[in-house]
Amino acid sequence: MEEKNLVIKLVGRIDSNNAADVERDIISQVTEPKETVLVLDADALEYISSAGLRVILHLKKICKDLKITNVKSEVYEILDMTGFTEMMSVEKAYRLVDVTGCEEIGRGANGTIYRIDQDNVVKVYNNADALDDIQHEREVAKLALILGIPTAISYDVVKIGESYGSVFELLDAKPFSKIIAEEPERLDWCVSEYVEMLKKIHSTLVPANKLPDMRETVISWAKFMQDYLPEEAGKKLLSMVEAIPQDNHMIHGDYHTKNLMLQNDEVLLIDMDTLAVGNPIFEFASIYNAFIGFSELDNNIIKEFQGFDFETGKTFWHRVLEVYLGTHSETKIREVANKARIIGYTRLIRRSIRRNGLESEEGRKEIEHWTKELLELLNCIDTLTFTPYELEIVAVKENLPEVQAFVQEHLERDDCPLKAQMQIDLAVEEIFINIASYAYTPQRGKASVRVMVSDDPVTVTLTFVDHGIPYDPLEKDDPDVTLSAEERQIGGLGIFMTKQVMDDIAYEYKDGENILTLKKNL
């Protein structure tokens, strides 16, 4: 038998004068008590005495379950004091709030945020049955706050028409989207604050099982996509997502400029319901969609959403990657952007298909566009993870300045002395040019350069990897530096100079890779 809800309104006072009548009246309406969930609507209930409470206890015993809803605060106090709120589901009556004409200050996956007065905002949930969502968001916001992420926590739940909302105190706060739209000269400042908060989130370790694992979510997206992509591409997508290691660091999940607020001088994060754990590439996927992905076909979408135009969104995205990765290297920025786009398009396509996108002309156009981009990316990208300190680049002479700049940017951040910087610069040139000149000739290939700075003692470690012909540059004899100009060969000096300026060099050939590791103590 199915269970069914029976809603009964309680009116006025229930005390020893009428308790027996009320009980008899309700029981007469319950025909199949074992299958009935009794919902007592207490909207019009003014007072309940212990005699009334006994009625409720008795009803709870004979029915399958019992809930009390719309409880006024005076009655709620009685139920709370007597422990009833712990014995059964008791829902408070919600204050009614009207948001007509209120300023929209934020919008997230689950709802929209309006300012209702000078000090308060309300988040109105899209889902009509949002009490679980509200509870969830409250819990994750609390968790984030405890872990050191500045955010607002709701203090009240209200009703807005048929929807629920949660109320936050938010004094005079301005979303970053509005700052960017109204004060374009502050774009760089916004980028820097935005990235600082992002790094704070990504460096926050979350205790196990407290937040959903984004990796699992994205694996389910990739599985969904198997029916909509050519077999090989689908398989590659899934295996790349599965290869992303599990990670217990926090990600926000919907980190766009409407969800970052400036309150007085404090930067505050809102809209925490998408909080999860996972690799930062998942975060960049959703950031890409917010600023570019959603608006790729119709550039006006971002304007409606963020209040600034598509070009500004593109600039913002690019600057964020630059600052987050600590580099101006276009190769590096493109690498991370392309990896983010793979996950971003996967999400957009799935989302559109699930919203019946394939059944409308407009939807098909979008899905077709995103799929085309996704397939191109799947063709040329093999992993979805990235490290800020590693650059993979085509090994040609022309790329030397970009490689040197990439290494220098990392060293400058670590206050590397000027002379050592110059010496490391020299080693980078000699090794990279060696790879560019010999590893793949006459073809072309890629090399990767990794820069690590470790403390105590401060050591810079450079690692060069290429897939070219096996070649150990250390095997060659050092040139005789005592010969006269006439006797000396032109060339052969590069590796020798590198050995002179670095403290340690080691070569290894492993799994088809030439790996050269250079160390310098500072």
Add this chain to the structure above:
Amino acid sequence: MLNINKTVEDGAAVFTLEGRLDTVTSPDLEAEIKEVLPDLKEITIDLENLDYISSAGLRVLLSTQKVMNRQGSMTISHVNDTIMEIFEVTGFSEILTIE
């Protein structure tokens, strides 16, 4: 980036270098020198504002030195400490005439 300033008078050339002498910029210096080299008796290369030199730069200096050994003289002037160290470890301080 390398700025090359060149003056040639009566078979004597002065090259003043500013910036970096590396794989990317050495071909420029080599071309500039080659253009005037056949008629030169004397060449001075001023490195006061040179911040960086790699093996590619040393190669240009060595090949120029080889030619000048046959037809005249070559002087390197205003070498700063960082560049001097490179000259020393590579034995170039013995090959070049450094002022």
